[in-house]
Amino acid sequence: MGREATCTARVGNETAEATALLESTTVVLRGALKRRWDIASLQNLRVEGEELRFEAGEEPVALVLGEKEAGRWLKKLQTPPPTLAAKLGVSADNPALLIGPTVGALDPALAEALTGAITTNLREARMLVAVLSKPSELPRMAEFHADMICKTVWVVHPKGPEASPSDTEVRLAMRNWGYVDNKTSAVSDALTATRYVRTQEPAKKRVRKR
Numbered sequence: 001m002g003r004e005a006t007c008t009a010r011v012g013n014e015t016a017e018a019t020a021l022l023e024s025t026t027v028v029l030r031g032a033l034k035r036r037w038d039i040a041s042l043q044n045l046r047v048e049g050e051e052l053r054f055e056a057g058e059e060p061v062a063l064v065l066g067e068k069e070a071g072r073w074l075k076k077l078q079t080p081p082p083t084l085a086a087k088l089g090v091s092a093d094n095p096a097l098l099i100g101p102t103v104g105a106l107d108p109a110l111a112e113a114l115t116g117a118i119t120t121n122l123r124e125a126r127m128l129v130a131v132l133s134k135p136s137e138l139p140r141m142a143e144f145h146a147d148m149i150c151k152t153v154w155v156v157h158p159k160g161p162e163a164s165p166s167d168t169e170v171r172l173a174m175r176n177w178g179y180v181d182n183k184t185s186a187v188s189d190a191l192t193a194t195r196y197v198r199t200q201e202p203a204k205k206r207v208r209k210r
Contacts, residue, residue, distance in 0.1 A: 008064040
């Protein structure tokens with residue numbers, strides 16, 4: 001969502017200047033008042049004058065954002081976030097071909113997003129979704145995609161400082177094979193996905209492991 005404002009905030013019986021941030025799933029207050037609320041838990045969202053108001057658990061909250069900005073925040077807060085399927089762009093009319101994971105079961109969130117949106121036909125697939133469990137699977141994924149007509153691949157891999165393959169490993173390898181990245185989406189607490197588009201014809205000899 002990505003909105004930020006410095007404002008007077010009233011939370012329960014406390015009032016202070018604070019920095020309010022509207023994130024994808026949370027509202028955050030920083031400064032003299034510190035709070036973090038899940039958007040899904042907020043009740044009675046409304047605008048009164050220049051204030052965005054809601055209840056967070058037992059606490060009434062008012063953020064003095066100004067009438068127009070409060071209205072923008074309210075609209076954002078009341079708009080359901082896009083589903084993972086929508087973020088990935090997969091549907092029955094825009095199916096993906098899935099490879100992986102080679103270790104463990106498919107992440108439940110990803111499995112739900114791909115329900116009814118999977119094909120096994122390389123020519124019908126509008127994208128490849130590749131779930132990687134280790135760096136050595138990168139060349140196999142690129143080789144597989146080289147045989148497909150579609151130019152888009154979502155590379156799904158673990159996230160976090162100890163992730164393997166890491167974002168850097170994936171990005172360097174993909175760019176070396178003629179891909180550019182243009183979108184990133186969280187998949188779950190454990191996985192992230194980055195969309196890559198092939199910008200030049202694949203050279204399989206650079207991908208194959210001899």
